[in-house]
Amino acid sequence: MTIRLLGPPAIERDGLPVRPPRGRKTWALLGYLLLAERPPSRRRLASLLFGDAEDPLGALRWSLAELRRAIGVPGLLTGDPVTVRYGAELNVDIPLLTGELADPAPLLEFGGELLEGLHVTSSPEFESWLLVERRRVSATVEARLRQAAATLLAEGRAREALAYAGRAVAGNPLEEANHELLVRSLAGMGDRAGALRQVAICQDTLRRELGVEASTALRAAAAVAPRRGARGGMRVRWRITRRFSA
Known part of the structure; x- marks a missing residue:
């Protein structure tokens, strides 16, 4: 299983796309969880992405369930704070590109802007975070190239x-x-x-x-x-x- 956050976000199994999670905020949630420096609390996530919902915590629970369904890795997103746990069964493109690479080949396999085409206009705070992350990831990938x-x-x-x-x-x-x-x-x-x-x-x-x-x-x-x-x-x-x- 592979999660691509660079370029149009996608989830693939054996090189083929799987049915994606529904909702742009669900993709935004996945990107934030995978790139956050430390596990965020559920209240933090609900405020960041679902503050305009009638039930922000309920909307967050729905999005987490969507991600679990789409990715299909047991125990991937758990707890409060929400922790991301995965092993060799799951590849995420950004750590492959921005870490210290023994093999630079993934630099040619993955590419594009972080969460390309994604915008969450109802959350200026998330938009600001995404802008900074796009610049950081782009600069790191360029340096590795x-x-x-x-x-x-x-x-x-x-x-x-x-x-x-x-x-x-x-x-x-x-x-x-x-x-x-x-x-x-x-x-x-x-x-x-x-x-x-x-x-x-x-x-x-x-x-x-x-x-x-x-x-x-x-x-x-x-x-x-x-x-x-x-x-x-x-x-x-x-x-x-x-x-x-x-």
Whole structure:
């Protein structure tokens, strides 16, 4: 079972969507419970999301029952404060992406804005919390993408780095460091023309959107020359600077 909070929220079993919980507030409740720093009390949750209901605590109980039905993991949401308990039978995308990853592959599998398209206009407090969390999660995922790309480049694996650098640019095209990693990946693969095109794209984007010029380091990145490693693989000569650290 997998819970996707990035992009349009979804619950999947064996890669196939299951019948989702009803109500946008139910999705909001799930996101809040999975991301909260500590288990919130039922009164806190009722006030946050269901303050406009005739029976806020009753509305909360209904939403918790909906989540239990949709997810189907025994003991997932229990107690007061409401505690989230799950093991290997359940995967949640955000911890896979924002934790210290031994394997960066999930960064390419999951993506999108946190709880994309979800708004709870009746709760300004929840809306404020969601805005902050969206920025936090986005920044963390972007840093992990850069870290993965930089590590692969340092190992001479430019073709693999390309996917991570490309995802970082797609997520934040106004960050020059993301473009530079993409340029280095293309150059490291031997695609100098593609690297120069990406330099031009970055220069135009920064000039048009921010009114600033790209650094000389960006164009220099396109000049990176690939070389053959001892086993015939393509390796790239440059030093990854602190600029690309998470």
